[in-house]
Amino acid sequence: MVSRVIPVDDFDLVIFGGTGDLAHRKILPGLYRRFLAGQFPDTARIIGAARTKQDDAAFREEVRGAVVKFGGVPEGDENLTAFLNLIGYVAIDASGEDGWQDLKSRMRSGVIHAFYFSVAPSLFGDIAQRLAGYGIADADSRIVVEKPFGRDLTTARELNATLARHFVEEQIYRIDHYLGKETVQNLMAVRFANILFEPLWNAQYVDHVQITVAETVGVAGRGSYYDRSGAIRDMVQNHLMQLLCLIAMEPPYHFDPNAVRDEKLKVIRALEPVGPDDIVRGQYQAGGEGAAYVTDAENPDSRTESYVAMKVRIANWRWQGAPFYLRTGKKLRARTSEIAITFKEPPHSIFDDGVPRANQLVIRLQPNEGMNLKVMIKEPGPGGMRLVQVPLDMTFAEALGNDGADVPDAYERLIMDVIRGNQTLFMRGDEVEAAWAWTDPIIEAWETGKTRPEPYDAGSSGPEEALRLLHRDNRRWREIRA
């Protein structure tokens, strides 16, 4: 099944930080793929804006290099040459006055204006102020901002306030690329477009939920950046929180940006504080070819966690009594992201075989996106009624008859949503603040207690203590495997 392309209107997209890593690896190759899919008109303009002094031609060659390298496109690709014709460049100083008049003169009237802030958050205020001050942005313009959105509640509030001085909430698109993933959106489709699951989707029938985002890579190469954030800031406050919200939220009245985000916000506000007994943090040790976290982070004394596991309770009618266990980490056994909903056992068994028969629904976000529902059936053969648990397994690519080649990646989809003016998959300011308000006390407790993360072996499933977090509740983590 070929995915349907709904074209967007003509636009001028300015990428501040167009020469940076994110622009090269994700934004520009993503735009090229949408161009190839015919999703936007060939009159659209993409303008890189960064400090490097260079002309349009030089930036086009840079873009060619990035799309070839990160988009897997052959060097002499004819379509790529057509795409490069849409590209321009303005050398600009975000915190000075150079380049802004030039940028203004490049902007066309009568088309959508979007400004992607792919720069350090410390420059957001400078850019927002100049876009407004030079009259480059108007009431219809959109701005896209990248994570990290603050490092605690105070800084997130400051950032929100800075942007709010020049843009209203409806113009601000805070990217959490997790929300752009096909399978993450599928969570909403599975829950709200089927009658099967929703009646069981509560603590009466659900025993517990596990959310796992495991990576095999360490932090080498970006260790000093990572060391200032750690797993809780880098993954839990944003990505895992968003997954938890989509699983736990009430059905929105409509698939509408504010209706969806209102429901997510209610979940975050209902999260109980997490005490020290309900959270385990870890740090990977040297193993195989790899160095220890402290070496990768270039900080021998680092107390930053590369792994975190926690038990989260949601204080509302739906979830009272059914905990959510979250875990994420680096240098783990396999790269996998999944959500597993374990249902309760039937209230009464008519079979006297002692076989546990809790149904489990596993939604795989990556790799091999799909769903797996474990159901009990009778083991074939004579000799009485023996039961066995079997998977009803569906890989989305197979079910839809494609190999995933035409499925847009998260950034592509989100950028097209910006042009379309659809904020459903972007975080609202109050959501971000509520998530920090919940995370801050956890981080403060670690900092004031000067606690050290538990060591774990590279290539393992994380620290032993994380196993105990579930064992003491008579539960166990699902195995981490690809």
Ligand code: NAD
């Ligand atoms: P980078 O350091 O590679 O690029 C920064 C860009 O900003 C460069 O183009 C540089 O020229 C420009 N810049 C810096 N100072 C400037 C100034 N005064 N005026 C104009 N331009 C200036 O950074 P990056 O990795 O591309 O990250 C950009 C943003 O995206 C950051 O906020 C980062 O946290 C976020 N982010 C990056 C990634 C990633 O994979 N790289 C992932 C998620 C979020």
